[in-house]
Amino acid sequence: MARNKVQFQKGLSMAAFNQRYGGEDQCHAALAAWRWPNGFRCPKCGGAEHSFVATRRLFQCSACSRQTSARAGTIFHASRTPLMKWFLAIHLMTSAKNDIAALELARQLDVKWDTAWLIKQKLMEVMRQRNSTYQLEGLIQVDDAYQGGEKPGKPGRGAKNKVPFIVAVSTVDGKPRHMQLRVVPGFSKEAIRDWAKASIAPGAQVISDGLGCFNGLDEAGLAHTRIITGGGRPKDPEFLWVNITLGNVKSAVTGTCRSLDERHTPRYLAAYEWRYNRRFDLALNLERLARVAAKTEPAPYGRLAAVRSKKYRHFAEASG
Numbered sequence: 001m002a003r004n005k006v007q008f009q010k011g012l013s014m015a016a017f018n019q020r021y022g023g024e025d026q027c028h029a030a031l032a033a034w035r036w037p038n039g040f041r042c043p044k045c046g047g048a049e050h051s052f053v054a055t056r057r058l059f060q061c062s063a064c065s066r067q068t069s070a071r072a073g074t075i076f077h078a079s080r081t082p083l084m085k086w087f088l089a090i091h092l093m094t095s096a097k098n099d100i101a102a103l104e105l106a107r108q109l110d111v112k113w114d115t116a117w118l119i120k121q122k123l124m125e126v127m128r129q130r131n132s133t134y135q136l137e138g139l140i141q142v143d144d145a146y147q148g149g150e151k152p153g154k155p156g157r158g159a160k161n162k163v164p165f166i167v168a169v170s171t172v173d174g175k176p177r178h179m180q181l182r183v184v185p186g187f188s189k190e191a192i193r194d195w196a197k198a199s200i201a202p203g204a205q206v207i208s209d210g211l212g213c214f215n216g217l218d219e220a221g222l223a224h225t226r227i228i229t230g231g232g233r234p235k236d237p238e239f240l241w242v243n244i245t246l247g248n249v250k251s252a253v254t255g256t257c258r259s260l261d262e263r264h265t266p267r268y269l270a271a272y273e274w275r276y277n278r279r280f281d282l283a284l285n286l287e288r289l290a291r292v293a294a295k296t297e298p299a300p301y302g303r304l305a306a307v308r309s310k311k312y313r314h315f316a317e318a319s320g
């Protein structure tokens with residue numbers, strides 16, 4: 001049997017990881033290079049002349065004396081965890097097909113569970129923001145779905161306590177290329193229109209099952225084909241890849257994280273989306289995410305809307 005090229009590709013080995021990012025100085029140098037690809041610039045006065053305070057890893061501006069850390073103002077801001085551990089977290093979160101639980105991450109990084117959980121949330125937030133800069137193009141299958149359980153059938157749409165999201169898969173020659181898992185405020189025409197305008201490239205051809213909210217696709221100016229199905233999740237071949245994707249998402253995200261606080265759902269879906277769309281070249285994934293993280297603003301605990309009850313923490317420890 002022919003080997004699946006995607007499944008059997010070489011990723012970044014732990015040995016290669018250690019060679020490149022096994023020391024704090026190496027990680028710091030990499031971060032500084034990604035943050036200032038054309039050389040250091042003082043965030044206060046814009047000056048390029050600087051000295052480096054090696055003991056504290058600070059860049060000191062020669063013009064205004066302002067000291068700047070490469071971590072300040074990035075996703076690594078205000079964290080006491082060494083960059084080496086952050087980079088290892090990025091490696092573990094981007095090199096495998098599936099999600100890594102915060103508990104396992106805590107073991108691998110040798111940090112407390114709370115620390116690992118927060119690092120994971122912040123890196124998933126980087127993924128979410130990055131995803132939002134891409135648009136799907138070409139031939140696209142879409143459907144509506146809920147995090148928290150199987151859609152019970154068309155009359156059951158809108159179930160309470162479930163997080164509505166759109167699943168959209170672009171295909172080339174009948175094979176899936178890229179996909180999106182985007183939480184929407186609800187399945188209204190306006191919500192679909194807004195999502196489509198932001199997330200689907202003009203000229204794309206979109207196939208839906210004709211649910212009313214998908215009229216928003218026409219309002220977004222897209223070519224829209226309705227394939228009316230007999231209720232329930234559409235089984236027609238036109239929806240093959242949204243169905244397969246949803247099945248996989250269900251076991252990877254919905255199945256394991258069904259008890260998670262709904263405020264975190266967009267990030268879990270985003271992490272799945274991010275990994276899926278970068279499945280072809282795993283060895284590059286660490287650098288891809290780290291480069292963007294170096295350009296992503298801090299996401300403090302409060303902004304991640306993380307209020308964790310004891311009950312929630314219990315579930316998250318088991319699954320998140």
Ligand SMILES: [Zn+2]
Binds near residue numbers: 062
């Ligand atoms: Zn300066």
